[in-house]
Amino acid sequence: MFALVDCNNFYVSCERVFAPRLEGRPVVVLSNNDGCLISRSDEAKALGFAMGEPHHLARPRLAQHGVQVFSSNYGLYGDMSRRVVQVLSSFAAGVEVYSIDEAFLDFSGMHLLAPDLLAYGAEVRARVRQQTGIPTCVGIAPTKTLAKLANRLARKQGTSGVVLLDTPARWQAALAEASVESIWGVGRRYARKLLEMNITTGAALAALPEAWLRRHLGGVVGQRLWRELHGHACLDWNPAEWDEAGEPLAANGAARHSVTCTRSFGRPQHEPAALAEAVATFAAKAAEKLRRHGLGAHLVTVILGTDRFAPTGGPSTHTACVTLPAATADTSRLTQAALQGLARLRQPGTAYHRAGVLLSGLERTGEVQLGLFEPAAAPVPPQRAQLMATLDRLNSQFGRAAVQLAVATAGKPSGRPPAWAGRAAYRSPLYTTSWEGLWQLS
CATH class of the missing domain: 1.10.150.20 (5' to 3' exonuclease, C-terminal subdomain)
Structure with a gap:
């Protein structure tokens, strides 16, 4: 026998946990960059708001019906999901x-x-x-x-x-x-x-x-x-894996084929420094996820996207792939490869609306596939693995991105979000993972 446990209107439910006054009221959560509706309370559904409806079109009706709107807060939702799985x-x-x-x-x-x-x-x-x-x-x-x-x-x-x-x-x-x-x-x-x-x-x-x-x-x-x-179970069973801290990982690492981090920009970007900062940030996030799953990647694909609605026609998404001699989860090496791909793709004067990094060709750490005709790659110094472990520990203790590569912060004014950051005008605090956002009773 199997049980499927599904969280009701999950993103909305996460917001309601820390805002009980919203119980029984219509609530919606928006996608990255406040683009469209991706989670709706039952009350919002009853008012006719559709999944995927663009926010800028729905805004007048949302205001008319007094709907509470939230920007997506994936740090909060991911932590709440972890807590649910621990109970299960x-x-x-x-x-x-x-x-x-x-x-x-x-x-x-x-x-x-x-x-x-x-x-x-x-x-x-x-x-x-x-x-x-x-x-x-x-x-x-x-x-x-x-x-x-x-x-x-x-x-x-x-x-x-x-x-x-x-x-x-x-x-x-x-x-x-x-x-x-x-x-x-x-x-x-x-x-x-x-x-x-x-x-x-x-x-x-x-x-x-x-x-x-x-x-x-x-x-x-x-x-x-x-x-x-007909009642005969024959689909694969992929149990959750748990990290050293006793927390569930999102999926079975052996079944994962790629790791992706992509974002739409709050406004179009054409400056090389801003694009490099964004791509380096995405590469670091993807590398961190690789290490959490005990994996390495030897293919780094950089993604740049222009305005898909531009009248000029042609493809709006462009990619460049960089092959590494051996699979790695080292942030600096993956970032270096991603910046190489960015240099190939970026066209001076072109405004880009989104970017991302995809890591593929995944292999288990310590089980690197050797080439048949290529010479064996030099072994990774143990100091590099120790450095990455220290990096993850510091970011876990003091907050994500507390320690970064310099290229990931080059164009960021102190204490302010980067120029490429997406719109999030209605985001709630990180109630469960940040001391600054700790929930306070009012």
């Missing part, structure tokens, strides 16, 4: 972090300790709410796909927030109510194909022969979907 880890032998607001729990054999899984799911919800303040819904079923369906049903009004699909009769009834495009694993292209064939519900899809799904829905992928819908 006490309820199951395994936890798989699926996203920042969702996690699967392995309930194998749990019926021996908790015969009433419905009550156990309610206890999970209550404990998470008590210890973190975050409301959740819980779906329990024999497979991940059915647990997703159960969780979707648990979100509906009138339920207790927990749905158990533990028998074929129960999950068949749930599948009969579910539209085929809502089934986890049925993408937009396959949904269109199925609807054209008058296959409109999950039950109709499950009633088809296994061989039909294998033939028409991606081979083994379709076959796995069929088996999942």
